[in-house]
Amino acid sequence: MLKINTDTILAQIQSALESDDVNSAIRVLENLRSQDQADIFDDLEEAEQIALLPHLSPSVSANILEEMEDEDVLELVSALDSQDAIRIVDEMEPDEAADLLGDMDDVKAEAILAGLDNSDEIRPLMLHADDSAGGLMTSDFIALRCKMRAGDAIQVLRELRPDREEIYYLFIVDAHDVLFGVLGLRELIVAAPNTLLEEIMDPQVLAVTVGIDQEEVARVISKYDLLALPVVDVNRKLVGVITVDDVIDVIEEETTEDFQRLGGAQPLDQPYLNTSSWHIAKKRIGWLLLLFLTGSLTGTVMRMFEKELFAVVALSYFIPLLIGTGGNAGSQTTSTIIRALAVGDIDLSDALHSLWHELKVGLMLGLGMSIAAYVRAITWGTTSALALTVSLSIMIIVLWANISGAILPLLAAKLKIDPTVVSGPVMSTLVDATGLFIYFTIAKVVIGL
Amino acid sequence: MLKINTDTILAQIQSALESDDVNSAIRVLENLRSQDQADIFDDLEEAEQIALLPHLSPSVSANILEEMEDEDVLELVSALDSQDAIRIVDEMEPDEAADLLGDMDDVKAEAILAGLDNSDEIRPLMLHADDSAGGLMTSDFIALRCKMRAGDAIQVLRELRPDREEIYYLFIVDAHDVLFGVLGLRELIVAAPNTLLEEIMDPQVLAVTVGIDQEEVARVISKYDLLALPVVDVNRKLVGVITVDDVIDVIEEETTEDFQRLGGAQPLDQPYLNTSSWHIAKKRIGWLLLLFLTGSLTGTVMRMFEKELFAVVALSYFIPLLIGTGGNAGSQTTSTIIRALAVGDIDLSDALHSLWHELKVGLMLGLGMSIAAYVRAITWGTTSALALTVSLSIMIIVLWANISGAILPLLAAKLKIDPTVVSGPVMSTLVDATGLFIYFTIAKVVIGL
Numbered sequence: 001m002l003k004i005n006t007d008t009i010l011a012q013i014q015s016a017l018e019s020d021d022v023n024s025a026i027r028v029l030e031n032l033r034s035q036d037q038a039d040i041f042d043d044l045e046e047a048e049q050i051a052l053l054p055h056l057s058p059s060v061s062a063n064i065l066e067e068m069e070d071e072d073v074l075e076l077v078s079a080l081d082s083q084d085a086i087r088i089v090d091e092m093e094p095d096e097a098a099d100l101l102g103d104m105d106d107v108k109a110e111a112i113l114a115g116l117d118n119s120d121e122i123r124p125l126m127l128h129a130d131d132s133a134g135g136l137m138t139s140d141f142i143a144l145r146c147k148m149r150a151g152d153a154i155q156v157l158r159e160l161r162p163d164r165e166e167i168y169y170l171f172i173v174d175a176h177d178v179l180f181g182v183l184g185l186r187e188l189i190v191a192a193p194n195t196l197l198e199e200i201m202d203p204q205v206l207a208v209t210v211g212i213d214q215e216e217v218a219r220v221i222s223k224y225d226l227l228a229l230p231v232v233d234v235n236r237k238l239v240g241v242i243t244v245d246d247v248i249d250v251i252e253e254e255t256t257e258d259f260q261r262l263g264g265a266q267p268l269d270q271p272y273l274n275t276s277s278w279h280i281a282k283k284r285i286g287w288l289l290l291l292f293l294t295g296s297l298t299g300t301v302m303r304m305f306e307k308e309l310f311a312v313v314a315l316s317y318f319i320p321l322l323i324g325t326g327g328n329a330g331s332q333t334t335s336t337i338i339r340a341l342a343v344g345d346i347d348l349s350d351a352l353h354s355l356w357h358e359l360k361v362g363l364m365l366g367l368g369m370s371i372a373a374y375v376r377a378i379t380w381g382t383t384s385a386l387a388l389t390v391s392l393s394i395m396i397i398v399l400w401a402n403i404s405g406a407i408l409p410l411l412a413a414k415l416k417i418d419p420t421v422v423s424g425p426v427m428s429t430l431v432d433a434t435g436l437f438i439y440f441t442i443a444k445v446v447i448g449l
Numbered sequence: 450m451l452k453i454n455t456d457t458i459l460a461q462i463q464s465a466l467e468s469d470d471v472n473s474a475i476r477v478l479e480n481l482r483s484q485d486q487a488d489i490f491d492d493l494e495e496a497e498q499i500a501l502l503p504h505l506s507p508s509v510s511a512n513i514l515e516e517m518e519d520e521d522v523l524e525l526v527s528a529l530d531s532q533d534a535i536r537i538v539d540e541m542e543p544d545e546a547a548d549l550l551g552d553m554d555d556v557k558a559e560a561i562l563a564g565l566d567n568s569d570e571i572r573p574l575m576l577h578a579d580d581s582a583g584g585l586m587t588s589d590f591i592a593l594r595c596k597m598r599a600g601d602a603i604q605v606l607r608e609l610r611p612d613r614e615e616i617y618y619l620f621i622v623d624a625h626d627v628l629f630g631v632l633g634l635r636e637l638i639v640a641a642p643n644t645l646l647e648e649i650m651d652p653q654v655l656a657v658t659v660g661i662d663q664e665e666v667a668r669v670i671s672k673y674d675l676l677a678l679p680v681v682d683v684n685r686k687l688v689g690v691i692t693v694d695d696v697i698d699v700i701e702e703e704t705t706e707d708f709q710r711l712g713g714a715q716p717l718d719q720p721y722l723n724t725s726s727w728h729i730a731k732k733r734i735g736w737l738l739l740l741f742l743t744g745s746l747t748g749t750v751m752r753m754f755e756k757e758l759f760a761v762v763a764l765s766y767f768i769p770l771l772i773g774t775g776g777n778a779g780s781q782t783t784s785t786i787i788r789a790l791a792v793g794d795i796d797l798s799d800a801l802h803s804l805w806h807e808l809k810v811g812l813m814l815g816l817g818m819s820i821a822a823y824v825r826a827i828t829w830g831t832t833s834a835l836a837l838t839v840s841l842s843i844m845i846i847v848l849w850a851n852i853s854g855a856i857l858p859l860l861a862a863k864l865k866i867d868p869t870v871v872s873g874p875v876m877s878t879l880v881d882a883t884g885l886f887i888y889f890t891i892a893k894v895v896i897g898l
């Protein structure tokens with residue numbers, strides 16, 4: 001494996017730039033693989049990036065920008081003069097160019113579009129939402145007519161300019177550009193030259209419509225092990241193609257959002273260190289406040305049992321432990337159920353089955369924990385009545401946490417809310433308040449308060 | 450998009466099987482796409498699966514088994530007689546066949562291997578760990594000598610049996626099978642027939658060695674947008690190829706493990722509903738008990754402040770709310786940091802930067818929450834001294850939760866422990882106990898107990 005030493009190369013480029021030797025800096029950079037170029041370029045200061053960009057060959061610049069974060073690209077290209085910007089954007093993949101221009105202010109975007117060779121390829125791509133099939137697709141694909149012969153198709157491939165998104169599927173359309181079939185490059189090569197493409201193509205071609213959500217696109221590509229998925233309009237006319245590498249990025253992005261939501265925050269939508277602390281705080285404060293308000297229900301429950309707490313202050317010693325264990329058991333369940341829903345291991349028709357599963361798991365865990373809690377309470381020198389209270393409470397709380405940890409994400413899915421949004425912290429707040437209620441109620445009966 | 454109605458088709462097949470009409474059942478099934486075949490087959494009862502499998506064509510059976518869960522495949526194939534098993538395994542991808550045989554008991558595996566046509570392709574694959582590059586790779590790839598001419602290469606492709614894993618990269622090796630370069634099928638087609646492959650190949654080919662972990666493989670393929678990645682031994686001899694579709698499965702599997710660990714449980718390693726509740730409980734009880742024991746530290750802290758709790762019972766009303774908020778703030782931070790580490794947005798060299806980031810975020814959130822807490826306490830009719838205590842405590846607890854929520858995953862990464870394993874529930878247990886200590890200490894000073 002060819003490894004590169006990022007730090008050394010970065011230092012070389014920076015020292016070349018300091019001594020105004022832009023040409024050596026460019027030489028060093030252009031010798032790398034395009035993804036490594038992007039990595040190194042990304043590590044430069046913004047001023048260095050702006051100094052270097054217009055001097056790189058437009059195709060190298062385009063490659064670098066395609067690998068960088070959308071917001072950084074927007075800043076850089078906005079800092080370039082229009083002519084430089086046009087030369088670079090012209091070399092970008094149409095889908096990437098459309099994303100960039102869509103994020104720009106309209107006047108600037110229009111100025112660049114007017115100068116582009118392939119602006120009529122890019123304009124339609126700008127109409128689609130970023131997270132839809134239309135926003136993900138490229139218009140840089142090869143479509144051939146079904147009545148063409150294999151030998152002529154190979155001739156067409158020879159004459160086309162080599163594309164950067166390597167294309168291994170050829171899409172077969174009829175005279176009205178309606179998608180008809182798909183043909184692997186390998187099948188084309190091995191076919192007799194005078195075979196019609198429609199005879200060797202696979203007519204069972206999968207496609208999605210432009211408006212489909214990117215998560216659904218990822219699911220289809222992953223399930224059917226595709227390298228590329230055609231996108232069609234309502235009339236089944238072929239309008240674009242989504243490639244598997246873009247889908248891997250989508251999966252990564254969606255997983256990051258799920259993680260942040262599971263932690264009880266709104267997704268940041270950009271890399272962590274590029275996000276200002278003010279922006280991060282804004283994404284978090286909403287949930288924190290909401291959970292604080294619902295969480296203050298625990299205070300209400302405790303006031304209801306003021307008399308009991310006065311009588312046996314030792315009751316309060318076990319509160320954090322009980323609600324902590326309930327929260328842990330609940331989050332074990334929610335995270336499992338959320339993920340099982342996400343990967344399709346379960347769907348809503350399995351709701352009862354899952355609930356039954358967690359009921360059994362909750363019973364086992366509750367029993368185990370109640371024994372542990374009894375032993376711990378006794379070794380602390382607690383009265384046996386209180387130890388019994390704690391032990392019974394933890395059993396019921398764990399069972400209850402497992403059940404609500406399963407119900408909440410399933411209910412969210414049923415209501416078409418993203419389960420990751422509501423399940424984690426909501427579950428723990430719910431289990432906190434109800435757990436206390438369970439504890440004090442058992443205490444009243446067992447200790448006889 | 451070609452959609453199929455799973456339920457109808459499933460019912461058709463089941464009723465055909467009930468009336469012993471195996472042939473119609475097979476006809477219905479064989480008309481579907483291979484992934485849909487697998488889905489439908491998966492939904493059949495095990496007895497129905499065993500009845501159907503020997504009658505399907507071996508290549509269809511192989512396709513179906515490749516899409517199913519490893520453990521289900523193991524059970525099914527073990528239930529077949531040796532001759533049927535051999536016919537089916539012979540049609541499976543070498544990497545899938547190796548995984549299956551590796552999971553079987555040795556005698557049975559040897560019996561099947563002895564009957565296979567391609568056993569010498571499969572045996573070496575069985576030597577590698579399932580989660581290494583060697584365990585992921587297939588030996589079903591095309592390697593051509595660098596001195597071969599383009600025209601001859603196309604002839605070779607024509608003569609090879611069509612492979613099921615569609616191959617779009619040709620790997621170029623020297624006379625000793627040492628990896629030399631890579632060539633896209635498209636470049637081959639457009640080259641003049643008498644060009645040497647070494648003239649048109651890309652010599653900057655990326656490769657991994659057999660022992661590399663599958664997560665690293667996924668990272669390389671995702672970063673460099675590859676469709677396939679060659680695997681070499683220590684002498685750079687080409688031994689296998691990993692395709693992008695397998696990598697998507699790896700990413701999915703690793704994410705599932707991360708989710709389950711983040712929820713404070715050991716990964717299940719198999720789909721949720723296929724896992725017995727006893728097995729799930731076993732995967733969860735360990736962490737639950739451990740956190741219970743460390744969590745009982747909260748009880749110890751509360752006993753330390755027995756006198757204060759006796760004097761002001763109302764202090765206890767705010768305990769669940771305070772530690773709940775601390776836990777929420779902490780889990781917002783850990784989940785963000787864990788994910789940023791996982792996708793490479795930050796690494797250990799960014800530890801101080803990240804900490805500084807969370808310090809600022811924690812200050813802002815702490816300030817905001819302390820205002821909310823003061824207002825809430827006063828509207829509850831709490832004394833202003835207690836309201837001030839709660840308000841100050843929540844500020845410090847949130848700040849502290851943010852800092853420890855950042856330190857814990859970074860520390861884990863530094864110690865080469867998976868951050869997801871330790872960070873979530875450990876953070877909340879830590880914040881619970883220290884949060885109480887902070888609260889009571891402030892109470893002593895402010896209320897003057």
